[in-house]
Each structure stands twice: as C-alpha cells, then as structure tokens.
Amino acid sequence: xxxxxxxxxxxxxxxxxxxxxxxxxxxxxxxxxxxxxxxxxxxxxxxxxxxxxxxxxxxxxxxxxxxxxxxxxxxxxxxxxxxxxxxxxxxxxxxxxxxxxxxxxxxxxxxxxxxxxxxxxxxxxxxxxxxxxxxxxxxxxxxxxxxxxxxxxxxxxxxxxxxxxxxxxxxxxxxxxxxxxxxxxxxxxxxxxxxxxx
Amino acid sequence: xxxxxxxxxxxxxxxxxxxxxxxxxxxxxxxxxxxxxxxxxxxxxxxxxxxxxxxxxxxxxxxxxxxxxxxxxxxxxxxxxxxxxxxxxxxxxxxxxxxxxxxxxxxxxxxxxxxxxxxxxxxxxxxxxxxxxxxxxxxxxxxxxxxxxxxxxxxxxxxxxxxxxxxxxxxxxxxxxxxxxxxxxxxxxxxxxxxxxx
Ligand SMILES: [Zn+2]
Ligand SMILES: [Zn+2]
Numbered sequence: 001x002x003x004x005x006x007x008x009x010x011x012x013x014x015x016x017x018x019x020x021x022x023x024x025x026x027x028x029x030x031x032x033x034x035x036x037x038x039x040x041x042x043x044x045x046x047x048x049x050x051x052x053x054x055x056x057x058x059x060x061x062x063x064x065x066x067x068x069x070x071x072x073x074x075x076x077x078x079x080x081x082x083x084x085x086x087x088x089x090x091x092x093x094x095x096x097x098x099x100x101x102x103x104x105x106x107x108x109x110x111x112x113x114x115x116x117x118x119x120x121x122x123x124x125x126x127x128x129x130x131x132x133x134x135x136x137x138x139x140x141x142x143x144x145x146x147x148x149x150x151x152x153x154x155x156x157x158x159x160x161x162x163x164x165x166x167x168x169x170x171x172x173x174x175x176x177x178x179x180x181x182x183x184x185x186x187x188x189x190x191x192x193x194x195x196x197x198x
Numbered sequence: 199x200x201x202x203x204x205x206x207x208x209x210x211x212x213x214x215x216x217x218x219x220x221x222x223x224x225x226x227x228x229x230x231x232x233x234x235x236x237x238x239x240x241x242x243x244x245x246x247x248x249x250x251x252x253x254x255x256x257x258x259x260x261x262x263x264x265x266x267x268x269x270x271x272x273x274x275x276x277x278x279x280x281x282x283x284x285x286x287x288x289x290x291x292x293x294x295x296x297x298x299x300x301x302x303x304x305x306x307x308x309x310x311x312x313x314x315x316x317x318x319x320x321x322x323x324x325x326x327x328x329x330x331x332x333x334x335x336x337x338x339x340x341x342x343x344x345x346x347x348x349x350x351x352x353x354x355x356x357x358x359x360x361x362x363x364x365x366x367x368x369x370x371x372x373x374x375x376x377x378x379x380x381x382x383x384x385x386x387x388x389x390x391x392x393x394x395x396x
Contacts, residue, residue, distance in 0.1 A: 021218055
C-alpha cells in the first residue's frame, strides 16, 4: 500500500464522499488530520462518536438535533408568531435560522415532488405537514424556485384546501448585494412587479 | 442552539478546519453525514477511531503508515534502484507514488528551510537525511521550485559535500497537457533549454 495502509486509504475514501471534497482534497484532509493528531484528528473522532450517539431526526418537524422534539419545536416562544416555514431540507432551515427570521417553527419536507424520479407525496413529509398545519396561522412555503419546488408548493396548497390559514411564499427579487446584469429575466421582472416605495 | 445542539455544532467547527472545507461546506458535510448515518457517518467514525490508533510516522523516512519502518522502507525490492527521492511533505511522496515512479525510496523533510520563519536545518529532517544518504547511489531532490525549496536543495548539496553519490533534481518543463501561454517565462525557458530530440 503506497498511501500508508488500509486504515488511511479507507479514511480517504470515506472523506472523499463528503460534498465539497474529492479524492484529492480528501487526501490533503487526511494528511492534515495526521499532522494535527492531537488538535484535530482525536477531537474529530470523538465529536463523530458523540454525534453518532446523539443526533436524531425531530419526530415533529424533521429537523436534526440531539433531542426530539427538537429544540425549536420544544421552545414555547416559537409558537407565538403562529408561523410555520416549510422547507425542502434541513440545510434550508439552518440557512433561515442564520438569517435570523425570528421566532418561527419549521417543517422539513425532506425533498420535493418529482414524478420523473418516482418521488410522490408519500415519499416526502407532506402528510405530516397537512396533519399539523391547523396549529398555525400562516404557512410560508419556502421551497426552492425550481419546477419541482413550485409543483410541490401547488400540491401542498391543493391539499390544504379551503382553510383559514394564510399561505404565502418567499418574495422573489434582487439578492442583497446582487448585480442586476447577472440576474435572470424572471427574477428581474418579479423584482420590478414587487417594487416597494422608498 | 439553532443548528441542532452542541454535538452538531462542534462537528461542523472541526470539519471546517480541514483544508478544502469552510464553514458552509462543513455544514453541508455534516448534513450529509447525518442523512447517511449508516452508510457514511458510522463508517467514518470507525475509520477515524482505527486511524487514530494505527497511524504513525515512519522512523526512517518520515512517511505516514500503520507500521514503522513504513511499508516502503521495509519493502526489500525498493532498495534495488539505489534511488532516494527527497520530498518536502508526505503529500509529495503520495503524488510520486501515484505517478508510478518505480521502486524507489523516499525521505520526507517535513518542510523547507525558511530563515524568515525561523525554520533552520534542525527544524526539518536534514540531519536524518545526511545520516542515511550513503546507503543510496542517487539522491533526487524533489523539492518544490520555490525560493525556499531551492535554498533547501543547495543546503543539502553543501552538507553532502564531496561524495560518490549522484545528486539530481526533477526536470523543469511543460506539464503534460499544459498550454504554453499559461506558463510562466521561467518554465518556458527551462523547457526550451532541456529540449529533447524527436
Ligand atoms: Zn422539530
Ligand atoms: Zn519509511
């Protein structure tokens, strides 16, 4: 074994499967781990052991946390706004939390409807969403602005049917700091339609 | 904790310290690990545990392996060529092995001389190199083509002094598949000087 034995080779292969790392950067990462054994490799090994033990999926919203219901679902202050934000993935939930959107709750679909890929309503967490929707005053469908995302949003609105609950979606527009001539026409025309007085 | 508890947060922070990963890709990596707990997170955790236990630095050459002397140093066929390739880092050794340079041996310096950074001959593995140099017929100084790399090469040649051992360096030239107009002038002029008949 040129690259230092099966233990090292296996570590490289597993790290190479992480998003953002390929075989080359996985090799560099493993060398860094070996070089910084005390400060990095052993702590990372311990952190992974703890995470394997502790991490679970929230039975209410689909978030990942070390408790279920998760810390968001079990935070009583999160109920006051009456707002439920529906997202495709946990990564979107985390992004909204980092943006500081306020004391809201979430529902993680775990994907979008995609008939071509054989992904139907029972394959993602839509029934669970419909079952808890009545607890909220407003549901924000924060799905991606893709064909599948919009199909999923329409399907959810159909399933919600006639209801008192307000249903909304994220505004389209110019990203903060974004340059107009890099934006597609759809975004630009939506941004113009939704223009606000200054 | 918005991002799912201290265990997850710590995992993100440790992964973000790996080369090639930043905070954003570390979050995506952790979500991938959680999503693929059985296929990825648990195997990675186990592989890290094993690597922490098994990986050591070769007492002869500075390579990393699970045995010391490493599998290269303890392979008798590696002695036949009489060639020792001196590299700065283990990553360079691995790159040469992937390139299939043949049945050679290596010496990993663990850095280069850099007076400005306070790195002198005793801070890298030069004394160890001089001590084993007489075992070889040829020493290839495969250090990087940087000022520090070349300084280190000159220092090693001085230390080797008058000797029967042939000392060489890697050829400069046009990288295979490289486009000429992307190359710096130094490389181009070296490539011209070292031109070969066809
Ligand atoms: Zn939850
Ligand atoms: Zn060795």
